Amino acid sequence: MNDAVDLYLAQWNRERPDLDVSPMAIIGRMNRLQQILGRGVGDHLAEHGLERWEFDVLATLRRSGAPEHRLSAKELVRMTMVGSSAMTNRVDRLVKRGLVHREVDPANRRRVLVGLTSEGFAMVDRVVEDHVANESRLLDGLDPGERERLVHLLRKLLLSLGDSAPEGGQERART
Template sequence: MPDEPLRDAVDDIVDQWNAARPDLDTAPMALVGRLNRFHAHVDAALREYFAENGLDFSEFDVLATLRRSGEPYELNARALLKSAMVTSGAITNRVDKLAAKGLVERRPCPTDRRAVLIRLTPAGKELIDAVAPGHIRNEERLVAALTPAERDQLSGLLRKLLVSRGDTRLL
């Protein structure tokens, strides 16, 4: 039956709501439900890949942030905090874990005695450089059902939603 439209689990939920409460517009529920369900698939795939490489998502996030910052691959704690959008305690814990693994190091800021710089160690740079290509392949697998044009369209629509929520600047 090739002409049947695709159906997912959210369609069943929406059908149930439409039967129980036909007065409700379930379109927003369907969209947000699909975003949430897809996020769960993404989250599971990312966790699995990072675990295979001895990391968790938060550790990858710090290593990737430092790597993409460019040489000398270091940022102050405040810049890391803004990039990760978590509490200062969470950043401290992440950096502590990575430092214990020898992947980052703390060093005093030469221009501000109160500040500390977080820098990738050679082992940290080597690990993030080895893990990043596989991470991108993993993400490619997750969106493989979409054509390049569909990916661009979806990315643009999600960008529009993020901008509407004020999510416009990383730092």
């Protein structure tokens, strides 16, 4: 049995046998998995009435923890890998849905603090359990040992690319 990437590697080998296209075996599959898994996650969240980006923001606030379940816009940007302008838009829409509230930080009026409302909190806490169960289902094709090896490899690759826990870390330049 071949996957879609096997085909295009074979095509490249036929057309350009001089080229070593083996990196595509990884990067191409990563692309495809991203799309397929993304749809699997998105379809499931839609059943709970959430878009993927909504869940991302709510979950980021939820796991940032007590007491306030609250982060500044900048911290949200850092955690979610979207630009600041996209975050403004996301928060706008979540405020309209009543899932988060936004207020100027009284201690530093440049900052905006975004926090979960009780509806938002209830929503994440209700959905997240099903969400991880769904993710687990998507990974059913790998046994526990394989999953562990995959985690290890992905983690090593991420670290080699300079990804690091954003504890005051350096972000990509963004406006």
